Amino acid sequence: MNGANTAWILTSSALVLFMTLPGLGLFYAGLVKSRNTISTLAQCYGIAAVASVVWFVAGYSIAFSGENNYIGDLSKAFLSGVSLKSLSGDIPEILFVMFQMTFAIITPALIVGAYVERIKFSAVLFISTLWILAVYAPVTHWIWGGGWLADMGVFDFAGGLVVHATAGVSAIVIVKVLGPRVGFPQYFDPPHSPVIAMTGAAMLWVGWFGFNGGSALAANANAGMAILVTHISAATATLVWMFIDWYKNGKPGLVGIITGTIAGLATVTPASGFIGPMGGFILGLLSGSICYFAVGFIKFKLNIDDSLDVMAVHGVGGILGTLLAGILASGTFGGLGLEKTVFDQTMVQLIGVIAVVVFTAIVTYVICIITKSLFGLRVAEEQEISEGLDLGTHGEQSYRF
Amino acid sequence: MNGANTAWILTSSALVLFMTLPGLGLFYAGLVKSRNTISTLAQCYGIAAVASVVWFVAGYSIAFSGENNYIGDLSKAFLSGVSLKSLSGDIPEILFVMFQMTFAIITPALIVGAYVERIKFSAVLFISTLWILAVYAPVTHWIWGGGWLADMGVFDFAGGLVVHATAGVSAIVIVKVLGPRVGFPQYFDPPHSPVIAMTGAAMLWVGWFGFNGGSALAANANAGMAILVTHISAATATLVWMFIDWYKNGKPGLVGIITGTIAGLATVTPASGFIGPMGGFILGLLSGSICYFAVGFIKFKLNIDDSLDVMAVHGVGGILGTLLAGILASGTFGGLGLEKTVFDQTMVQLIGVIAVVVFTAIVTYVICIITKSLFGLRVAEEQEISEGLDLGTHGEQSYRF
Amino acid sequence: MNGANTAWILTSSALVLFMTLPGLGLFYAGLVKSRNTISTLAQCYGIAAVASVVWFVAGYSIAFSGENNYIGDLSKAFLSGVSLKSLSGDIPEILFVMFQMTFAIITPALIVGAYVERIKFSAVLFISTLWILAVYAPVTHWIWGGGWLADMGVFDFAGGLVVHATAGVSAIVIVKVLGPRVGFPQYFDPPHSPVIAMTGAAMLWVGWFGFNGGSALAANANAGMAILVTHISAATATLVWMFIDWYKNGKPGLVGIITGTIAGLATVTPASGFIGPMGGFILGLLSGSICYFAVGFIKFKLNIDDSLDVMAVHGVGGILGTLLAGILASGTFGGLGLEKTVFDQTMVQLIGVIAVVVFTAIVTYVICIITKSLFGLRVAEEQEISEGLDLGTHGEQSYRF
Amino acid sequence: MKLIRAIIKPERLHAVKDRLNEVGIKGMTVSEVKGFGHQKGKTEFYRGNPVQVHFLPKIQIFLAVTDDKKDEVINVITEAARTGKYGDGKIFVNNLEEVVRIRTGEKGEEAL
Amino acid sequence: MKLIRAIIKPERLHAVKDRLNEVGIKGMTVSEVKGFGHQKGKTEFYRGNPVQVHFLPKIQIFLAVTDDKKDEVINVITEAARTGKYGDGKIFVNNLEEVVRIRTGEKGEEAL
């Protein structure tokens, strides 16, 4: 066992948990209407709790056990057989379980942004439980658990496919079944607190050092490079988004600025272990602009109320980064090099994207239909437009100054 | 000196400080009335500053020096003799001093939850100073400083007795001397901001990785297991509390959800270095339900205005976890094993609980009486019911939107 | 390469980024008027993004390359030549680049406190860009990049001169060119949210462990001692400021309490690698009192609207700590010892202070004049006094409860 | 001229405003108030224990109109704000002696 | 009918409300306002330096009553809100021409 690597992954586990709680929770809560603040936080928080237990019970085993190429088995259910002695690589397996658990927490929580302000809390918990078992764990097995995409040598360093693509695609599917918020797109309230949203975004940025840096599973130059390219992509995308906004609307909004950051972070995630600083810079330029237009396109052209733009930011970003990982890994762009040719690698990346998108879309759709028939998905319209989900669903008021 | 372990304890020190500032401060501040927000934060913050200086001056020495079984001496007052070369275990002693200091900060700060919204700021600082010297440091010496309970082999990995039991018991004692808030229990205002409270709770959750994980004083599988069981207990207790609430009141409140987390974390603390994942799960189930009913019982049956339920959550949790540590450490529950028989160990745990509870109650009572006669404990009633402690005691207004 | 040290610097990079985002942003945002909250956050956030890119493009190279005594060259522009194999000391150079980048982010962001509530956003970004290249990078080269002050053996462990003195001096210079806020000093609004300011201050405190502790560039007793003395200075200064406030005005305000912390942290920064606990305590006593009076003196005697007291807290503190570093490093004060005589060392410190102050003042002045002639510095008066910079410059409202 | 003050449920504001615009009301002033009446207060919970909240959030619309518009405005508000449940609110009318438009100094009806 | 508007100290609200209920007032509307008057503004401090705050937080109670209840209500409020210190506030009364209960459309006294 390597103590230094263990020290860094212990830290990374804390950082990635911090991304969801309170990071992502605040980021999303700041963007919704005041009367749905508690509801949004409770959704992220509740998912974190549910995901942890599900991961312990079966999720980890489905993702990281067995010889099967498409799905793990239940040999490690309840972490049976994971002792103090078991290692994965040169860190304790129990720590690897913990680190991976924080990924299993944030991924379904990312989807919250799609269905806030109208969904039933029970539906959120139920959908997330099934989703982790039937979508997240299998895809993780394919890519990180020694499954078929791993065999093909797909590049997904920290989860462009496993995390962001699955979350983005599911966002669209769920919204299609759930429907838009009442009044969308005519009546459209601005975020109730960019201050809170910025606080969350900044926490996500910081936590991402553990997300991408920790995915090196070691405290070495690889981890160092990962956080540097991650940071450069984030900073660059922030500026790109800001300047487009400034140019288009005359004003650089803070909500736009922080959204650029998240776009840059999501996009660099799959590539962060394979590229160099220049690659991070390029991904920042591309994500800041492409995700910018994706938001307007999905929301106001396609009129899909993916309320906080999970697909436009995470989905588009994660897929973009995955497709470019091979190219930017090449020496030409100062990348760390690759065994396959750039073309072959990119084909593999493409296969990975298609497989994950299609699989996720289908399974998520089935999950939504089941949940709808069992619980129903939406709160009463009166609750949605009047008291809000804070009082209606949780019986609490977010602010009492 | 082991660099890897040092790296992890450096990190853990930051994480545990983060638990108090801003974590605990926000958690408590969100639960009080708007007009006492600053006061609550100032109490946590002021205690952090006072505790740090007291620890440096004498606290550390009383806890961690000398051969005496019941109390340390002053040989390390002002950290004299603690050089760059001194080690404790395989990490620098100066770092051990820092890590332990963060525990000495959070423990008296936990008690803030009992007396908020009515106590004098001067009394808070004075009580905390005496309390660290006369309660916290000696108990620490007994259990972690080579004292008599350590000799008996009591299990208290990260402070179920040292931190949570002492804080919980003192909460009740202080409130008994101080009295309830005006209007309690008839007039009872809901938390002024569950949003702020959740932010603090999430920070506590993350910081607890350093609290329990750091208590391994090493970056190894033990630390990994500690944070995993800690996390599982927290997540499970969160869900248990949420479902009881949902079932009993028809609504899963966010304040309840996050309180479940804290209950799960406090309860697993003493056991976290001895048990396995299943043990964490069991502690989550028990703490989520037992602490839930303890809140209602202490507040509305016994009518004790332990305002933010320090005893019900931390005291009850810490004692519960301490009593069960021996049992859950056994192989039967997937624990890491113990030398004594489960029965003998549990007897030791019981003796530890009784000793700590009785000692803490008596000494804290004396401290309260002294403070009351010197300064008085309560602010003027008009300040309490009208302008609040923010304007009354600190001359500031918490929000000016 | 040393894995343990790498693990700690990976963590420290995250901690120092956390200081700026969200830490410093929230600290400053809480102190301004509600209608300028978003503007203040956007300034810190925008600077963080710009500084990161500038550091990647040229800043790092100017600071840390070449043989020249006064300025680096462009041999490492775009980090060319920084490979996975390159080391600085025993950690990967790429990680050193990242760690130093977080310092290049926070230093210009500190200056935000001087010009909030009236400056143009474009001017902020432009000034910061030039400032990093023409002030920060060269001074860094002098002291940490093997320049002339390094050769003289100046003590500046974590940036009393490089960070706090440069920021403080520039604050005064910029304000002199920019002018005060309308109505200053007659009409003067109290902070719109001490709660938010305290959250930021607490994050700064925690992050400072990475700032000063990380500056040891190793996970060892040195790092441990650095965070301990840092913490003791912070805690002591907090109490000193609080008691002076209490004594002078009858009320210990939370804003004062947290300002004391920052003063203690800024002051100990240059000395933190050379002194012992007693030295930290002494610096806490001095900074808490000297900075306290510096605030009133600069703002209400000199009538300089350094709005959030960057000079009084960071400038005065950083210089104070630099001047005392030599003395407190001596065994007399339990310091870690020094090669030169205390007198000689203190002379070197004095030369360092004079050189940095004069250089910074001149270059910053030139930058301001250039920017003023190109963009103009101030927003329209109506925007300043009416809608505020949130709506006026960023088109967003900070709170919509 | 008349001063009309309507206390309505927050969720009805959009509807009321739109309908008022349709009947040619160009200006109004709204504010957040808390109401107490037949409608019972809510029960919130604190860590599983009930807490009574007596005052409920309402919106006050404050509106100056010419005498002839008065009845129409009252009807419009009544229809648009009604949900039929307790707590729908009330409309208060009293006499308005004088109005000034600050921008122009105009007085009386043309100031509306 | 009369429109009674009382400006009181925030901490007296509970007492005033309770007393009003006792004398049979079933409804009222309250809002947060800021007041300026004989009572001096507060001095807050910013990092040890004084800052004057001119406007003080007050609560406005807005209450429509039948003519016969008017005097009783005024007395009740005066007693319950009085602390004897500057800043206790004021009660303003004027005439109310018409009231409508939105839920039912009832007009006049029975709408109260």
Add this chain to the structure above:
Amino acid sequence: MKLIRAIIKPERLHAVKDRLNEVGIKGMTVSEVKGFGHQKGKTEFYRGNPVQVHFLPKIQIFLAVTDDKKDEVINVITEAARTGKYGDGKIFVNNLEEVVRIRTGEKGEEAL
């Protein structure tokens, strides 16, 4: 006595208050309201896409004065609050039948 209610732009509050003090007005009550009128609502942006905001922040000054002071107060407010742009606001006056100072129980003009 008269009840004067002025709706003004937030940024003019300081000026209006100072001028009122100069003409001997010792007391007033202000509150935050939102206004809708000729002045167009603002356009904010959400991630680069426009969002219309209809109601604009205004300040309401609520002021009881003796009949003889009425015109002076109206003029003072009009001057001090005017910017000449849309949205400067309005002043509403109506009759005030009775005033009570809670602290002393004084009634009528001396209660002001």
